[in-house]
Amino acid sequence: MVNPEAAGPDAYALQRKAMVGTIESIVHETAAETGRSQLQKRVLTAMDKVPRHLFVPPDQRAFSYANRPLPIGNGQTISQPFMVALMTDLLDLKATDRVLEIGTGCGYQTAVLAELAREVFTIEIVPPLATEAAARFAELNFRNVTARTGDGYAGWHERAPFDAIIVTAAATEVPPALTGQLKPGGKLVIPVGHAWGSQSLLVIEKDTNGSLSTRNALGVRFVPLTREKQQ
Ligand code: SAH
Numbered sequence: 001m002v003n004p005e006a007a008g009p010d011a012y013a014l015q016r017k018a019m020v021g022t023i024e025s026i027v028h029e030t031a032a033e034t035g036r037s038q039l040q041k042r043v044l045t046a047m048d049k050v051p052r053h054l055f056v057p058p059d060q061r062a063f064s065y066a067n068r069p070l071p072i073g074n075g076q077t078i079s080q081p082f083m084v085a086l087m088t089d090l091l092d093l094k095a096t097d098r099v100l101e102i103g104t105g106c107g108y109q110t111a112v113l114a115e116l117a118r119e120v121f122t123i124e125i126v127p128p129l130a131t132e133a134a135a136r137f138a139e140l141n142f143r144n145v146t147a148r149t150g151d152g153y154a155g156w157h158e159r160a161p162f163d164a165i166i167v168t169a170a171a172t173e174v175p176p177a178l179t180g181q182l183k184p185g186g187k188l189v190i191p192v193g194h195a196w197g198s199q200s201l202l203v204i205e206k207d208t209n210g211s212l213s214t215r216n217a218l219g220v221r222f223v224p225l226t227r228e229k230q231q
Helices: 011-029 041-049 058-063 081-090 108-116 127-139 176-180
Strands: 070-073 076-078 098-102 119-124 145-149 162-167 182-193 199-206 212-220
Touching: 011 041, 011 081, 041 081, 041 108, 058 070, 070 127, 081 108, 081 182, 081 199, 081 212, 098 108, 108 119, 108 127, 108 145, 119 127, 127 145, 176 182
Parallel strands: 098 119, 098 162, 119 145, 162 182
Antiparallel strands: 070 076, 182 199, 199 212
16 A cells, blocks of 8 residues: 555545545435435535544544544544534534634634635633644644633633534533523534533534524534533
């Protein structure tokens, strides 16, 4: 097998294209549940552009473009590419949007959002992961990303309201602060359910009158949303 590292960065382009093809077929297979038989072109373009191999630890690099989650250290994972693409699609982002992400992890989902929206704010509760991700955003020149360490359960009051909010860890209930920080017309995509058990990917929409509607887009499995110890 050709060593992609030795052949230069573009050697990953083919693997990335294959990953996008796999995502498209899973989207097709899950359409009855998700309500989406194909993803928006701009979402697929972003998936085809962001170098996932630069977001995973070096010992995982060979698996960067496989459609599965990978360990990123500190007991956390980088989400499966299909899940990143689907959740991004469900947000229906516009180029002018300001987005909040809870659960930066390695920053891969953040980077995909940053390709599609005007500004992305992201919060990570595990300090070493937050520090590594911030360094990566600087190195890869993602100037429209603002990252901080903390408990995202409370959202980011100072930067609210947001056009879209995405949570990449499973909560036991929808954090009220997050629906509160959503603009009318905005969408919140969040896995909700039992820690390590059955969870539903919810799409919550706030209409122009501020009323919320919720639908279940898919059965999923995410690491739990943890909480900072309350004083
Ligand atoms: N977005 C990542 C997924 C990371 S996994 C990707 O692109 O693959 C989920 C992340 O959520 C973990 O890094 C975990 O530490 C973080 N997390 C869990 N609870 C949190 C909380 N209350 N606030 C912020 N981040 C949290």
